[in-house]
Amino acid sequence: MEQSPILQINDLSGGYSAKKPVLHHIDFQVAPGEMVGLIGLNGAGKSTTMKHILGLMVPQQGEVLIQGKRREEDPESYQSGMAFVPESPELFMEMTVMEHLEFTARAYNVTKAEFMERADHLLDMFRMRDKKDTLSSHLSKGMRQKVMIMSAFVARPPLYIIDEPFLGLDPLGIRSLLDFMMEIRASGASILLSSHILSTIENYCDRFIILHSGKIIAQGTLSELREQFGMKQAPLEDLFYQLVQGRD
Numbered sequence: 281m282e283q284s285p286i287l288q289i290n291d292l293s294g295g296y297s298a299k300k301p302v303l304h305h306i307d308f309q310v311a312p313g314e315m316v317g318l319i320g321l322n323g324a325g326k327s328t329t330m331k332h333i334l335g336l337m338v339p340q341q342g343e344v345l346i347q348g349k350r351r352e353e354d355p356e357s358y359q360s361g362m363a364f365v366p367e368s369p370e371l372f373m374e375m376t377v378m379e380h381l382e383f384t385a386r387a388y389n390v391t392k393a394e395f396m397e398r399a400d401h402l403l404d405m406f407r408m409r410d411k412k413d414t415l416s417s418h419l420s421k422g423m424r425q426k427v428m429i430m431s432a433f434v435a436r437p438p439l440y441i442i443d444e445p446f447l448g449l450d451p452l453g454i455r456s457l458l459d460f461m462m463e464i465r466a467s468g469a470s471i472l473l474s475s476h477i478l479s480t481i482e483n484y485c486d487r488f489i490i491l492h493s494g495k496i497i498a499q500g501t502l503s504e505l506r507e508q509f510g511m512k513q514a515p516l517e518d519l520f521y522q523l524v525q526g527r528d
């Protein structure tokens with residue numbers, strides 16, 4: 281029997297003004313333990329889709345369900361069902377790395393013992409142990425990004441919404457993030473990941489959703505997309521290029 285989706289988006293239209301929606305009739309699902317790549321050109325609507333999922337924007341039409349429920353039904357469980365890694369770090373400059381992790385852990389009701397174990401693992405994995413008591417204002421750009429990533433992972437919700445996380449990370453940081461995403465996926469969590477680094481994500485995501493001008497123009501596994509476009513063995517980048525070139 282197919283598992284019910286952790287995230288379900290039904291006929292979602294929305295945007296920043298009622299007169300001119302950015303998203304048009306978006307329909308997709310993310311199953312438990314699935315990692316889905318949301319891809320599209322600049323301005324395609326990836327972040328706007330994520331803002332609707334996060335409850336930061338209200339749909340003009342359609343709905344977003346997390347574990348089968350709309351935000352209005354139970355805002356607290358809706359919100360604690362997911363963690364978000366934004367495109368650019370948003371930290372409290374007067375808080376240390378460890379204080380950020382503790383802050384998230386408290387918001388997600390993580391026990392002290394679980395927190396210590398997770399924080400320990402994350403600090404090692406992202407090579408941040410020697411910075412754990414450093415103020416955010418004294419961290420490099422990539423280190424700040426690592427704090428955002430570690431904060432999401434310390435929460436261990438069933439769903440992660442991750443917006444272009446690789447920019448600013450060094451090669452070891454990118455590898456750690458990919459390894460960690462594999463680890464949490466194996467434990468049954470789901471990930472919706474947006475990225476422009478198609479050559480990297482093609483090896484990690486189970487499925488891809490291709491957005492263009494606020495519409496889904498294709499979705500499927502890499503082999504389904506290859507089949508759909510008659511391009512056997514083609515890398516995701518070539519399929520994507522083929523799909524979006526010449527469209528307005």
Ligand SMILES: Nc1ncnc2c1ncn2[C@@H]1O[C@H](COP(=O)(O)OP(=O)(O)OP(=O)(O)O)[C@@H](O)[C@H]1O
Nearest residue numbers: 296302320321322323324325326327328329367444
């Ligand atoms: N705060 C805002 N107010 C008005 N329009 C916005 C706002 N943020 C984004 N938009 C518009 O919404 C559309 C989709 O933008 P969005 O940020 O979702 O794209 P994206 O796919 O995430 O792009 P990128 O790859 O550059 O991050 C764009 O036309 C953009 O100009």
